[in-house]
Amino acid sequence: xxxxxxxxxxxxxxxxxxxxxxxxxxxxxxxxxxxxxxxxxxxxxxxxxxxxxxxxxxxxxxxxxxxxxxxxxxxxxxxxxxxxxxxxxxxxxxxxxxxxxxxxxxxxxxxxxxxxxxxxxxxxxxxxxxxxxxxxxxxxxxxxxxxxxxxxxxxxxxxxxxxxxxxxxxxxxxxxxxxxxxxxxxxxxxxxxxxxxxxxxxxxxxxxxxxxxxxxxxxxxxxxxxxxxxxxxxxxxxxxxxxxxxxxxxxxxxxxxxxxxxxxxxxxxxxxxxxxxxxxxxxxxxxxxxxxxxxxxxxxxxxxxxxxxxxxxxxxxxxxxxxxxxxxxxxxxxxxxxxxx
Amino acid sequence: xxxxxxxxxxxxxxxxxxxxxxxxxxxxxxxxxxxxxxxxxxxxxxxxxxxxxxxxxxxxxxxxxxxxxxxxxxxxxxxxxxxxxxxxxxxxxxxxxxxxxxxxxxxxxxxxxxxxxxxxxxxxxxxxxxxxxxxxxxxxxxxxxxxxxxxxxxxxxxxxxxxxxxxxxxxxxxxxxxxxxxxxxxxxxxxxxxxxxxxxxxxxxxxxxxxxxxxxxxxxxxxxxxxxxxxxxxxxxxxxxxxxxxxxxxxxxxxxxxxxxxxxxxxxxxxxxxxxxxxxxxxxxxxxxxxxxxxxxxxxxxxxxxxxxxxxxxxxxxxxxxxxxxxxxxxxxxxxxxxxx
Numbered sequence: 001x002x003x004x005x006x007x008x009x010x011x012x013x014x015x016x017x018x019x020x021x022x023x024x025x026x027x028x029x030x031x032x033x034x035x036x037x038x039x040x041x042x043x044x045x046x047x048x049x050x051x052x053x054x055x056x057x058x059x060x061x062x063x064x065x066x067x068x069x070x071x072x073x074x075x076x077x078x079x080x081x082x083x084x085x086x087x088x089x090x091x092x093x094x095x096x097x098x099x100x101x102x103x104x105x106x107x108x109x110x111x112x113x114x115x116x117x118x119x120x121x122x123x124x125x126x127x128x129x130x131x132x133x134x135x136x137x138x139x140x141x142x143x144x145x146x147x148x149x150x151x152x153x154x155x156x157x158x159x160x161x162x163x164x165x166x167x168x169x170x171x172x173x174x175x176x177x178x179x180x181x182x183x184x185x186x187x188x189x190x191x192x193x194x195x196x197x198x199x200x201x202x203x204x205x206x207x208x209x210x211x212x213x214x215x216x217x218x219x220x221x222x223x224x225x226x227x228x229x230x231x232x233x234x235x236x237x238x239x240x241x242x243x244x245x246x247x248x249x250x251x252x253x254x255x256x257x258x259x260x261x262x263x264x265x266x267x268x269x270x271x272x273x274x275x276x277x278x279x280x281x282x283x284x285x286x287x288x289x290x291x292x293x294x295x296x297x298x299x300x301x302x303x304x305x306x307x308x309x310x311x312x313x314x315x316x317x318x319x320x321x322x323x324x325x326x327x328x329x330x331x332x333x334x335x336x337x338x339x340x341x
Numbered sequence: 342x343x344x345x346x347x348x349x350x351x352x353x354x355x356x357x358x359x360x361x362x363x364x365x366x367x368x369x370x371x372x373x374x375x376x377x378x379x380x381x382x383x384x385x386x387x388x389x390x391x392x393x394x395x396x397x398x399x400x401x402x403x404x405x406x407x408x409x410x411x412x413x414x415x416x417x418x419x420x421x422x423x424x425x426x427x428x429x430x431x432x433x434x435x436x437x438x439x440x441x442x443x444x445x446x447x448x449x450x451x452x453x454x455x456x457x458x459x460x461x462x463x464x465x466x467x468x469x470x471x472x473x474x475x476x477x478x479x480x481x482x483x484x485x486x487x488x489x490x491x492x493x494x495x496x497x498x499x500x501x502x503x504x505x506x507x508x509x510x511x512x513x514x515x516x517x518x519x520x521x522x523x524x525x526x527x528x529x530x531x532x533x534x535x536x537x538x539x540x541x542x543x544x545x546x547x548x549x550x551x552x553x554x555x556x557x558x559x560x561x562x563x564x565x566x567x568x569x570x571x572x573x574x575x576x577x578x579x580x581x582x583x584x585x586x587x588x589x590x591x592x593x594x595x596x597x598x599x600x601x602x603x604x605x606x607x608x609x610x611x612x613x614x615x616x617x618x619x620x621x622x623x624x625x626x627x628x629x630x631x632x633x634x635x636x637x638x639x640x641x642x643x644x645x646x647x648x649x650x651x652x653x654x655x656x657x658x659x660x661x662x663x664x665x666x667x668x669x670x671x672x673x674x675x676x677x678x679x680x681x682x
Contacts, residue, residue, distance in 0.1 A: 284668075335669060
């Protein structure tokens with residue numbers, strides 16, 4: 001899982017976006033169009049982690065997540081190519097991002113989500129004027145419906161895991177984080193990113209190249225798609241357990257993410273549900289940031305890195321689209337836990 | 342309440358810190374030592390406000406509030422003058438800030454707080470290695486105790502409302518906000534700041550000079566110390582009603598703040614408790630920022646500005662030191678309110 005040889009590099013070489021330079025280019029192009037989200041330091045979380053954390057607050061990004069990055073690049077390209085409309089499947093944030101980007105370019109958009117998608121995410125998509133279709137809970141059910149829309153309406157697919165613009169765009173969040181830490185005099189030793197379908201980890205692998213930065217992948221114990229793929233030597237579909245991390249529910253890692261991760265991910269940390277819930281509350285109480293459970297999964301992993309720990313760790317807080325009711329109940333549970341300690 | 346003539350200017354002219362240039366100097370000196378907190382935009386809050394808001398996220402400042410600014414400048418000066426130790430009274434944030442600044446300069450510190458101070462604030466002061474003394478609930482009780490400590494131990498007072506370094510430091514938050522908005526191409530028309538003892542509003546008046554920016558003061562209906570002073574034509578002690586905005590409980594505005602506000606504050610908005618609670622939840626849910634009730638008071642005022650509204654409004658989100666239990670209960674109330682709508 002180290003080195004840069006292998007199919008990952010081969011894949012990357014095929015497409016200019018899927019290189020370190022492609023990610024840097026995405027970062028530069030997006031810097032003027034999106035929010036350069038802050039990197040937040042927090043002594044209390046550093047204390048709990050036993051190392052220093054740089055928290056990339058993409059919960060403050062337009063659309064509430066880093067997925068806005070890739071969507072904006074992909075929609076821009078399709079709009080330039082005369083697209084009639086766009087279609088995408090997503091557990092939520094990619095859909096919000098595509099809907100918003102499509103609105104910006106005046107393109108119609110259809111978004112396919114699982115039936116158990118977070119209501120606030122569905123509302124955000126509709127608020128951007130896009131059409132929402134719900135389809136089952138498994139990735140395969142959503143991709144089947146996306147194919148129908150493509151065929152029937154002649155819309156262009158924006159794949160959340162394989163589209164090279166999307167992967168480069170998602171990677172730009174990590175590139176920006178590395179750059180912001182460096183501007184403050186810190187060379188990060190590692191970055192922790194959450195793993196759903198794999199665009200964040202694929203992008204992070206590209207962004208971290210040549211920096212000597214270890215990429216650490218965080219995934220819920222309930223949906224360990226990357227760990228299972230790495231053990232199997234190929235992407236495999238895993239049973240989807242119950243997880244609050246709705247953004248990390250894809251039950252299979254993309255081929256692209258797998259190939260990059262196999263060669264370039266230093267470590268996979270699987271996170272139990274209780275630790276995701278606790279990390280969400282700790283981010284709120286200590287760093288004063290509301291993050292969604294997917295982002296909390298990355299923070300939870302950073303809080304439980306085995307020793308010897310990297311000395312300067314970037315954490316991709318990927319988004320902040322979370323149900324207020326879930327936050328209230330997690331916070332109540334956190335406070336009860338504090339009392340009983 | 343308009344123009345820059347009067348005693349406010351006279352006061353300011355006596356001390357180099359209490360000028361627009363003094364605040365700019367503070368901003369420059371602090372930029373290297375503190376966090377340049379982000380200015381957060383939020384479409385949903387803009388929609389609720391009926392205008393565009395620039396939210397200065399000083400809840401992400403070191404020590405959890407903008408009070409770190411003034412304390413650091415004041416302690417630096419005293420340490421340079423050979424101080425034996427520092428003492429201050431505060432409802433919480435100034436005390437945290439002085440404790441942290443004193444630790445940085447190796448000075449002992451005694452902080453006097455009301456008996457109903459927020460437990461997390463007391464814990465933060467003790468964590469910085471300072472001594473905490475609790476004294477009644479009224480400002481006069483705390484100032485009496487501060488005098489005892491000064492006399493008995495020869496410590497230097499850092500007044501939270503009158504110390505010119507403190508006022509200039511607090512003003513640097515507004516100066517930075519104005520500058521950050523301008524860097525993004527926006528000339529703010531107004532800034533909304535919360536009013537407790539008055540250092541924020543005094544600093545904001547100085548920072549806003551010459552920019553054509555209206556200073557709007559936000560205070561809880563339960564402790565309307567500035568409004569009462571402006572009506573009386575002098576600072577008066579008001580009865581302290583029950584408010585969740587623990588940072589805004591001082592029952593009397595400082596002479597300095599009164600004189601500046603009388604001449605330079607365009608508008609005072611008083612905010613009922615329910616609106617403070619709601620604004621705290623709206624900041625959390627929409628802007629993904631955890632703020633304390635004092636900061637929420639400023640946001641609440643910005644959300645209820647009477648028409649015609651200024652087109653670009655800066656809001657000083659002064660801090661994020663809030664009891665998690667209070668957040669949980671406010672959020673639960675907010676969600677019940679949403680359901681019943």
